[in-house]
Amino acid sequence: MSTANHKLIYSDGYGRGEPLRLIFVYAGAKFEDFRTTPEIWEKIKEEQPFKQVPVLEVNGVKLAQSAAITSYLGNTFGLNGKTPFENAQVLQFILGVDDVLLSFKEVYVIKDEAEKAIKVKEFVDTHVAAFFKNYDHFYAKNGGLHLVGKSVTVADIVLFHWFWTFSNKFGANLAPYKEIKKAYDAIANNPKIKAYLESRPVRDL
Numbered sequence: 305m306s307t308a309n310h311k312l313i314y315s316d317g318y319g320r321g322e323p324l325r326l327i328f329v330y331a332g333a334k335f336e337d338f339r340t341t342p343e344i345w346e347k348i349k350e351e352q353p354f355k356q357v358p359v360l361e362v363n364g365v366k367l368a369q370s371a372a373i374t375s376y377l378g379n380t381f382g383l384n385g386k387t388p389f390e391n392a393q394v395l396q397f398i399l400g401v402d403d404v405l406l407s408f409k410e411v412y413v414i415k416d417e418a419e420k421a422i423k424v425k426e427f428v429d430t431h432v433a434a435f436f437k438n439y440d441h442f443y444a445k446n447g448g449l450h451l452v453g454k455s456v457t458v459a460d461i462v463l464f465h466w467f468w469t470f471s472n473k474f475g476a477n478l479a480p481y482k483e484i485k486k487a488y489d490a491i492a493n494n495p496k497i498k499a500y501l502e503s504r505p506v507r508d509l
């Protein structure tokens with residue numbers, strides 16, 4: 305187990321920070337969960353490498369970009385695949401999330417609630433449905449339960465978070481995607497994850 309000192313800087317929401325929290329929880333590793341408020345963020349934004357969060361401080365040294373942080377945590381906790389090719393496959397599945405989030409960006413900024421509801425439904429029916437279909441296929445192709453190799457990697461944990469978000473927060477229906485559902489349930493029923501999900505702060509997104 306890593307002896308490094310880890311401080312995760314993110315807002316008090318789920319977003320791109322929550323998958324990183326879930327990785328720490330799954331690994332049973334200690335970390336400082338530093339949640340910014342808008343006032344704190346204004347003060348510390350300029351100190352961050354890309355003026356964005358998440359940022360992970362490792363023994364006081366900053367690491368930004370969620371995919372890079374995920375990769376670091378995967379390597380640190382032995383959850384990043386077993387060969388260089390598997391390492392790259394793990395990253396491939398994590399970066400696949402960025403495509404669907406990019407499509408969501410234009411919906412997220414809509415102010416009018418009625419218009420937003422219509423656009424969210426369109427987003428779910430097109431981009432999320434295609435995303436679910438694709439990942440269902442990836443799980444099936446690898447024999448179910450894991451995206452890469454024969455054990456849980458950070459890719460399964462990160463994807464769990466986005467499956468949870470799209471189904472719980474946007475009403476996307478996971479039920480038809482049997483392979484995703486099995487992998488999802490396996491992560492959700494991990495005792496450490498289960499206890500965390502039951503006790504974590506309830507937030508919108």
Ligand SMILES: N[C@@H](CCC(=O)N[C@@H](CS)C(=O)NCC(=O)O)C(=O)O
Nearest residue numbers: 319320355356357358368369370371
């Ligand atoms: N490519 C970056 C994107 C990070 C990003 O978009 N962060 C948003 C929050 S999810 C942010 O810092 N917003 C606050 C700001 O830009 O002031 C990553 O994957 O970490």
